[in-house]
Amino acid sequence: MKALVVGCGRVGSALARRLHAAGWEVSVLDENEEALTRLGESWPGTFLVGHAMDTDALEEAGIADADTVIVATDGDNTNIVVAQIATRQYEIPAVAVRILDPARAEFYSGRGFHVVSPTKTAIESLAGWALDGTGA
């Protein structure tokens, strides 16, 4: 399986390492060169410096023949746009995107890509914890 991970922050880098450990061919794109250090000392996969919305960078990172694209930069709107490019322009069957804002996460779900909202998950988990009586 070939995966492209766009955004190499805490989430993107850990995910890239997990997928690589599971035997996937992983390519990572981040606009910041120093993000490479998050991937550990000798990252055997591809790492590319470039902006997520730059088609040349996406193609160089191998978007055209990726099986899976995961978009997790620190910008919600960048992520939303890149997920739509991957789904509609490159017709990648499996695209997942991180959207922090729960409202935008809800609006953009059901459009052919998987939406993950850590903020929403945290709210639900914390509310559940408090209301279950554990927090009372």
Next chain:
Amino acid sequence: MFVIVVGGGKVGTSLARTLLDMRHELVIVEQNRRRFEGLEEEFGHRATLGDATEMRVLEQAGVERPPDILLAVTGDDEDNIVICQLARERYEVPKVIARVNDPRNQYIFDLLDIGPTVSATSMVLALIQHEVPEHELVQLLEVRKENLEIVEVEIAPGAAAAGKRIEQLQLPGTARLISVMRDGKAEIAVGGTELRGGDQVLAILEPGREDELRRLLLAEKRR
């Protein structure tokens, strides 16, 4: 009309000023507090502070009414895209106009069917082309939805078309000549119009067929 302008930089501010002069109802949204304070001084309660990609900010600006037009003219293309998608799909704003900052992103706006779009960079480039004679075929207007474009060509003196009537030309595909300008006077192009070298011709055609048109109107006549 009720217009929401998103982005209070130079573009948004002058738009807001002009629209107010034209007596339209207006709200301008800006996320940068310092810029917002300047806007508030000029536009009073018509200025709204916040990130318009957040729905509650759009709602504060009155997007639920909805406005007749929303203009997304921030300096970030990804923001303009999201603002337009929210406005159109969630709040049913009938018309959105987006600014494209980086012309390389134009294809994304097209891909997501966001438009019409305006790009200062592309317009300036087109104007430069107009001034530079080596670009003999100048694109004047793209009618995206209809998949047509209007171009301007100056007939080269030795071109295959020079000396011929328009009805004798094999124009590419469904291309048509619109007008012929000669000695500063323009006339509607009809079948019997005879073309001469130096004529400036407006043509409408499907994008991608410029080369065929160029060969016909510009290429040297075979001897």
